Amino acid sequence: MHDVRKKLTDCFRVVFPSLPAASIPNASVATVPAWDSVAAINLLQVVEEEFQKEVDIARLAELDSFESLAKYLSGGTT
Numbered sequence: 001m002h003d004v005r006k007k008l009t010d011c012f013r014v015v016f017p018s019l020p021a022a023s024i025p026n027a028s029v030a031t032v033p034a035w036d037s038v039a040a041i042n043l044l045q046v047v048e049e050e051f052q053k054e055v056d057i058a059r060l061a062e063l064d065s066f067e068s069l070a071k072y073l074s075g076g077t078t
Contacts, residue, residue, distance in 0.1 A: 028065035
């Protein structure tokens with residue numbers, strides 16, 4: 001899980017470069033003003049590339065935070 005979180009943090013840094021590193025683990029649609037629909041798609045693309053895993057676009061609404069993405073990528077459910 002630690003490796004997932006580290007790689008996911010790197011993904012967030014790419015999509016949200018102005019987001020402070022300390023804020024990334026708590027990042028969500030509600031806490032990051034720049035996280036709009038375009039940013040959500042960009043984040044999923046970066047995640048897919050980094051993790052070499054296709055993300056189900058139908059789950060986009062559920063994957064609305066760092067934690068939900070980390071859980072999803074670790075094989076858990078959101």
